[in-house]
Amino acid sequence: MTTASATLAPLTETDEDLWQAPPSYAAELRELYGLECPPWWGTPRRTENPTLGPQVAKVMTALGYPPMPWQRYVLDVALELNPVTGLPIYREVGISVPRQQGKTQQILGAMTHRAMAWARQNITYAAQTRTMARSRWEDEFLATIEESRLAKRFRARKGNGNEAIICLKTRSRIGITANTEEAGHGPSLDMGIIDEAFAHQDDRLEQAFSPAMLTRPRAQLWWASAGGTEKSVWLNKKRAAGRELVEQIYATGEFPAVAYFEWYAPKYLSRLDPETWRMCLPALGHTVTEEIIRAELDKMEDAEFDRAYLNRTRKATPPPDPNVPREAWPKLTDKLSQASADIALAVDVSPLRNWASIGLASPRPDGRMHLELVDRRAGTDWVVPALRKLADLHNPIAIAIDVPARSPAGSLLDDLKAAGFRLPEESDKPKRGDLAVPRMGDVTAACGQFADSVRQGGIVHIGQQQLNAAINGARTRALGDAWAWHRRGAHDDITPLVATTLARWALLARLPLLRQTYDPLANIR
Template sequence: MTTSETWQTPAELAEQLRELYGLTCPPLWGPPRRLAFPTLGPKCCTVMQRLGYEPMPWQRYVYDVALEIDPETGLFAYREVGLSISRQQGKTQEILGAMVHRIAAWRRQRAVYAAQTRGMARQRWEDEFLETLDASSLAGKYRTRKTNGNEAIIWSRTRSLLGITANTEKAGHGPPLDLGVIDEAFAHEDDRLEQAFSPAMLTRAMAQLWWASAGGTDKSVWLNRKRKTGRGLVERLWETGVHPRTAYFEWYAPEDLPRDDPATWRACLPALGYTVTEDTIRAELEKLDPAEFDRAYLNRTRKQAPPTDPNVPKAKWPALVDAKSRPTRDVAFAIDVSQDRASTSIAASSLRADGRVHLEVVARRPGTDWVVPAVVKLRRLWNPVAVAVAGAGAPAGSLIDDLVAAGIDVPVDKEHPQRGELAVMRTGDIVEACGQLADAMNQGTAVHTDQVSLTAAVNGARTRRVGDAWTLDRTNSLVDISPLCAATFARWALLIRGPLVEDDYDIADSFG
């Protein structure tokens, strides 16, 4: 399974959506349209038009897929529809179109809408949904019941109704439910609403659960689980060709894309150029806290700022950024494996002409099977002063034998090592390296290019005591700190091992 930072929109999906809908901003995760399946999508688009909205390409795509009919059963192909999309993209109009279509076209249907709270649901139901209907060409085709606790828009011809509910365990209880809509899912901290809806939908063959939201926070447990599950379902769909019963759509800007770049906005905001402009988004960027802008407009999860570890001077890290910094020829590499062995990082360190030390993560990928071939290639290309790896007791220690077997040897003479040999670090070396990097950060002698994985590791790192000193602590850190460990070890290898290296050539050989 890939991660959110490595998964890319399948080229086949991007091409299909461009051809069918003129959609140039495809979702990062989304199912294809099965043309062999009939769909009620166009009917929903007609309802949107009657409501006064011209469907945008992304809205037509979502309708067409979400409302596909399985030709073998005659039922909806998808029982659940998840929509993870940023603010101001037309989510509310999409939801309203689906709900009005359900009650206007189907007899004796019950649709229920839920938002953050019952009060918020009532406000949106009355101030947005009902006002839109009253101002549309559909006015007069329904009656409204506004009794508190019994609100409903009742379609005259079909006797179907659209009501609201609260975010409680009892929500949705009562008569059978045909369409349940959970809006602003980021505000729901558990699955009580879904669990309440499900029993009321069991006996309805054409029932659907729709949920929609922009990104949430660490507390958005239900939404974060739904997003993780939805991504996995879409990735398996594209790997196996087997469609699940959930249609999941997510527009998202991976963390490594800069928030202030219009190209980032164009990659994750499908309404850009239709109902919102780049000037609008730029104004929001200037107005909002960066983390809130990321949540609202890049659909990223807003994470709580981790408490500060007194040993890691992360406040100094932003001032050490030099986006144009590059490694020099005298470079040291280091390897570090995450505690769960899910990923491995290779970092480089080199001394710049101004005396500052360049730090960079040159590779970070899942697992460990790729590491030895990668190090062999880097060693051949760069002829580094050393390749550092933590020894016994560290996750990367298991790679030492394979590295030696690949020709990356441990020095025979520790006082006179050769270029490219292993620097196997003991506990004392690691403690020394950690303290040295902290000093370098405080003194401004380290430089980095603000790579996402490395910066995240600095911000989430935790330490533990070793005697009167300290070392980085993989167990208690808030994120995978292998990028930071690798950079720390590479710097140590450059400055401690580097001066001991005996070059295997005479500089005079360069002249002649």
């Protein structure tokens, strides 16, 4: 940790204003299930309620898939019963989990259990298309049951359009449907499964299933999927709603009729780091190995790997911006690099004012420039006190901030002045700690020189994920024949990049002037 960054609290490492469950939640899952990979959002288990989860776990074991800790947790919560009525508490169960984590086996266990537990249950499974549903129904569901010790309890009906796996004792059936507005019409529905929800671009299937469940007291709608794309309208809506419902549980103590579970890796975490995989792949170490995930990383494009295994929504990617030195940036990482006594600071604020960053630049003995993100947090109320503390501790060369007309950070200028920061009385005779406000030409020059220095190897950074993400998500906008960073056009928050760019400019602009004007022996005769 460098001299400057050690003075403040650790960075708020997030790509958005992400809520986090209290530590007791993860501790409880570890104690109850041995689960070392809790979901980012998950409905907590209420142990005072009975649950059918252990029964489904036995069914999964009989099918040849003993449940993993994450599956046991989800089943126990999803199948909690009202202790008075004995009916399921949750009418809807949403599971957003990366690929190859065992959701198909879990869904099969829940469907099979329901078919065996109650008479005349109508269970309907839907995937991307009817063809895909038929393939999974026959090649995975039916094949698994027929090869298990439950085989004698079921028979299959394979006629096209009339497919069913029928429990001989209860006459309950597991069928399939198409992703159409007519799906689920007809007999009442006891359990509807919407699998691979990322492929559904509207809510027609849910709208078809829901009315058929109204008169069934034990009815549940289950949906499951890895991350989708911007076209996955229904899934994205469900994920947003699920997150909000879980957060409300902790805020109010009230439980809705929806159980939700989402494993997710925020964008600031590197896809290359196995630690990232361990926090969002609950089957890792059980049915999936790091070697398998690494092989997937090698053969897949980054955006698709993020969608499939980090559960991130894949967004449309425009052509690479040739002004942004993305390729050269990773080669300049030096985790042991330190700031020297001479530092310049800069602040930037995002267009929506929901994020702000403080960047640092400092010369190294080898002639290269050390750049660092000192802090990044939500909002702006923390910025001026943080800068005041840094300035008092480190006596910086300058503190750069863009003007209000061009930058959201410019609105902090009056607050900075009120906190004791000053503009130079004479532009060619600045003092340490004075504010540095760039002109338009300075901004474009700073951006171009930053990119040139990266490509020429003149910059060193310590590999901070937020700064890396800002580089990767940056776009530029033309200003005459020059260009500058484009805050509104970026894929991610680029305040870390803008702040370090301005800090570098301030250091280069002010350090020579200070060395010329400051002479401690000038008045000695």
